[in-house]
Amino acid sequence: MQYTTLLIVTLTSSCLSIVSGARIIAMFPYIGKSHFDVFEPFVKELAARGHQVVVLSHFPQKQPITNYTDISLVGSITTEARDRIDLGRISGTEILKTAVKEIRGIFESCDRMLSFQKVQDLFQSQETFDLIITETFLADCFLPLVHKFKAPHVAISSSIMFPWSNDRMGNPDNPSYIPTQGTYFSDKMSFIQRLINVIANTALKFIFSATESTVIAGYVRKHFGDDVPSPSDIARNTSLLLVNTHFSLNGPRPLVPGIVEVGGLHIRPPKKLPKDLEDYLNGAEHGVIYFSMGSMIRAETLPEDKRDAFLQAFSELPQRVLWKWEGDTLPGQPKNVKIAKWLPQFDILNHPNVRVFVGHGGLLGSIEAVYAGVPMVGIPMFGDQPTNIRAIVNCKMGVKIDYNEISKESVLKALRTLLDQPSYRENAKRMSKIYLDRPMSAMNTAIFWTEYIIRHRGAPHLRPAILDLAWYQYLLLDILAAFLVSIITIVFLIYVITKKLAKMFTLHHRKKSKQS
Template sequence: MDRRNQDKKRALSHADLEQIANESFSESGVSDEFYEPSSSEDEDSDLEDDTEAEADGAIATSDSEGVENEVIGNVNRPDNPDGVIDPDVVTETVVHPNSEVGNGNEMIVFYVFFLFYSVNCARILGVQHIAAHSHYTLIDTILKELAHRGHNVTMITTFQQKTPVKNFKSIHLTGMLEQVQAALPNVVDAVQQSIFVKNIHYEMMGLNVTEETLKHPNVQQLLKSNETFDLVVLEQFLNEGLRGFCYHYNAHCVTVSSVMAGRWANPHVANSAPPSAVPDLLVPFSNNMNFLQRLYNTIIYSFGSTLSQLYFLPKQNELLQKYFPKAPNVYELMYNTSLILVNSHVSINFAMAYVPNMIEVGGFHISTPKQLPKDLQSFLDDAKDGAVYFSMGSYLQTALFPENLKEQLLSVFSKIKQKVLFKWHNSSLDTKYSNILIQDWFPQNDVLAHPNVKLFITHGGLLSTTEAVYHGVPLLGLPIFGDQMLNIANAVTAGYAVALPFQKFTVNNFRNALNEALYNPKYSANMHVRNRIFHSRPSKPLDTAMYWIEYVLEYNGADHLKTSALRLKWVSLKDEIYKQRYQNVDELENAITNTLHNMDGRILLNVIRSGIGQAQKCIEQENNDFDHLYP
């Protein structure tokens, strides 16, 4: 089928082309008598920038018979950096034989219009609703790269933008960052919570943050404006009510999963991930689970899924209907997801099967390392025995850690021959230890790139572990909550990390783990292999992300990538029942639905009451499972 019939925006008649070109000239004040492109660089600079951002090359061909002229503009794709024309991915304008385009001023009009027409910029809205810098980094990287490529981007964000970016504007969710930080739990309390409680905590947080985003005055002002968007980029993180943006703007939906694909993402695109083989995001297991761990994982998966289906998704639907009254059911919008970009890779996590519209782009946030500040560069250059970098991430403030933890860590670090970069909030340089540099913040990516850094002590956040693999630095993990246990479990299984769960921290345990990570060469050797796997890709992960986002735009949502499993709805059951000549189909459907819900309810009650005779035992043995994983 002719692509011009697939996209009405491109199906312009010759009269339309002439009218738009003439209007463009009259608005810019260019004379009909003479136009010299090379002598008007200032006037054309913006146009040229946009053209370079979206169309890498263009050619014009014509025959001597004057039968037909074709102008073909190459679509901007990361796999085509040299602007080579590919007939399968071109934008096409046909000029008919009776056209007067061919010489003089008419040709100038034609070429100027072509510059406008060949640039296929989209209007994109991004929503970054989680007030954590790691989550912000992922969405911000995607959106600013889209702006760099010529798209017009608006970002709703919990962080204030400091530096203006071309084609990019932000809507600040004022006050949300402070609200979240004020509600952060004490670290000791966080590590003592059972996974069942953590499940409920995250779902409740998702509900609260979703509503805070939707009701924010700046967001309401945007929704009431005349703004239009072609694409909405969301984080895939307990925020189904935010799918209302996609409905409101009649826009394609692309989501970014900040963690490994799990039960918070897979159902949206009907991706299969059986709990017998794929660990839940909240368990401290890799995919190499024994029987007891598989049983425990299945219980956690069933508990979380049932809780979501029976309570939290209906609550998200209430938010959706409250702020977008004409929107369809939340499930319909969930299943209309065009693409999920997964922040994962086989070098970091284990291999998984994906439906076609789930794409791994782990590490896309990592940029080329920059030069370190002079004092930091000198400190690391002088580390002849190597250096250790300690950071527990940006989300949890170290003020939330036990008061004596800092001194316990420093007492161990002061006795090793390696130099130590010690990130601790609200601290200044402690000159008592000559081998330790204490600061509030370090440029982590640039630090890990230094060849003298031999070990990274981390909480196990996915961005941190990914950056360690990118630079080939072994890990000592102190996981606390969220997916950190899973990330460190994967690293331990792959052989490039030592783990010390935070609830098992003592000075002796930490000293032993530190010596093991520093002096056993297997961790460095295994990390070297993982580093090679990470970089062995046909394209950079950010380019891969851009390719697939623009693919969704190019093919009007790319419905052909969606599995037919998404179409297996109750309406199909109604049709089959009708064929069997059953009476009162609606009542029968309701009865079946209620029966299944009651079954889910019984499963939930069994998990809560007894855990099928094993759940409570698994909870009590959770610490022992850590010991089995991390000898």
């Protein structure tokens, strides 16, 4: 028995040692802070577990961390950082224009970052790594480094899955019931909604593929030469995709083993609030409404009419309001409204006196609302925000206000609906229990599967055979063609034989008639 125990301990220790000192490089070139907020706890946890982690990003650590090395991209983008959005410029079609401008800026920033000396030094270096982690977003210009280092590749998404990610991982993506990112559809769609969803899904895949094969591939050839495979070919060899979703909120859908949901990866235990906030929340007899438009949208740029609509609505409510407001002053600020340039959102949402969260529908904020069990008023702008708010509405723990329809009346109606109807708070608490009911936390799940990829050297056994099929083979068009050819051949043979028999019968009949 002692020998058996010793053997188990030895095998376990040797298995753990395989991954305890892995060298990992994580590349997060997008400048949006909210994206890095998802990845930072993950790479820090990898470092805390003994891995040597090199992180390429725009957000170097202010204090040194054991096993954590920064390659800073600060200075690689010379234009003004596009991490804040001016609400004064968003109305009607301007929302679409802003989104298009943002996407164009992401692609253009690829060229500038690939020209950055630190990136060029990394590509020319003789460094070796056991694992490469990248963000899967709108631009894959850093994927040539995956090819260069010849290490297993783990992709991670800060949002719900993009349509093209399914193709890369060999995952089924049926638009008849799976809403496309950016649409405001549930998994139960009408005929028209399914039609729009199919068009949106196909269009997004086509546009991304066309852009990647021209613009991004051009940048790759410019900076890394012609011998590097295309980004799409490199991406199809991704070992694992970690997605910031959970079926309880985002809906059930089929996933291949190489795609793992880790919704709430950025969540950590709530911390004690600063005394002034604690006192403000504790003293709210009728509860508190928390209002924040996230880290990328500047609330102070709200047009005056929309700002006044919120202020007038808040002034008619008995609840206190805590508003993340970047300005020094708030014109017309009612007595029941407190402003601050920065607020510990997750800690606030977990205070028992918070009754409603008003936000733009970013995935991190939506997840935090679900985690804390707080009803939500969503004002989606672009990207995955409409899809996130649709999920909140589907769970019956929130309502939606269109940005262009913001008025005192619409704000009051939304807030009173959530405040006066207990079912919304009950549903939010129910959703919180479901969301948290997992065999492992999101962080432990992400760490387990990441180390699984290291232990099994890329885990090629997770790779579905569909990735080796041509598109016509996957759609069974070759089988259909074979059936059609067979049917046509059989019909043709029947026709020829019938015609021959008919001719023989006719000749025989004529010959017999002549003899008689």
